[in-house]
Amino acid sequence: MSFVTKCYIQARESLLGHGRAQTMAEYALIIATVVVAVYGLYQSMGTDISSIAHSADNPLLTNA
Numbered sequence: 001m002s003f004v005t006k007c008y009i010q011a012r013e014s015l016l017g018h019g020r021a022q023t024m025a026e027y028a029l030i031i032a033t034v035v036v037a038v039y040g041l042y043q044s045m046g047t048d049i050s051s052i053a054h055s056a057d058n059p060l061l062t063n064a
Contacts, residue, residue, distance in 0.1 A: 042049070
């Protein structure tokens with residue numbers, strides 16, 4: 001492979017190369033972390049949220 005071809009390939013890979021895939025993988029890891037955190041929070045507060053919703057719904061349904 002000639003010197004010019006090697007320089008062209010290196011320049012092309014540095015400009016268009018693997019940066020985009022790396023960024024997408026980082027975004028996927030961030031989203032997965034947020035999903036796990038929200039799921040854990042929901043599981044720990046699941047019955048509290050349900051009881052709050054039912055206590056708010058009951059007066060509205062009985063007056064209707």
